Amino acid sequence: MYSLTVREHIMIAHSFRGETFGPAQQLHGATYLVDVTFRRPQLDDDNLVVDIGLASEQLRAVLAPLNYSNLDDDPALAGQNTTTEFLAGLIFRRMAEAVQAGRLGPQAHGLSHMAVVLHESHVAWASYEGRLIADSGAVG
Template sequence: MFSVTVRDHLMVAHSLRGEVFGPAQRLHGATFLVDATFRRAELDADGIVVDIGLATGVLGAVLGAFNYRNLDDEPAFAGVNTSTEFLAKEIADRLAERVRAGDLGEGARGLAGITVTLHESHVAWASYELAL
């Protein structure tokens, strides 16, 4: 399996419900390093997994919908704990929509999957893997 990873970052505010979250139950800021990995079994006709420039741009656009926002105020997330794991899936799902729409080029239609990893710090991160 071949893969290409592009990277960006995301800055949000949010709070999490439940005793398990301790002080993170209060409103706080979070900065995530975001890796989006695109996978395929065979290279496309151009000999690549995906156009890195397009992938970088699409990741930035997807993250732009969240960046510098208080996720507690977003209607789409009402009643949801916007945990790192949840956000990784949400970003992966939105990237998959963009692949299906052709925003990463026709060659990207041959992708087998996407993995999104959100790094909370240098010692903790969460990922979500999505098959296409």
């Protein structure tokens, strides 16, 4: 399996509901280093996994609405504990939509898997990874 990873970062604010989260129930900030890894069993006709420029561009576009925002104020996230794990899944789904929509180029439809890793610190991170099903819209 071949893979290619692109990286970006975001800074967000949020709070959590529930005693499980202790002091994180209060509004606090987080800076995430975000890695998205694309995988495919065979390289495309140009010997690429995916166009690195388009992949980087789409990652920035997916992260833009989250960056420098208070996630508690985002109606699309209302009622959610926006944990690192939750955000990894959200970014996965939004990147998968970009693949399906052709925003990473037509060769990206040959991708079979993708993984999103959010590094919360140098000692803690979370991820979501799943299969991409070409041209069907199904992911996960």
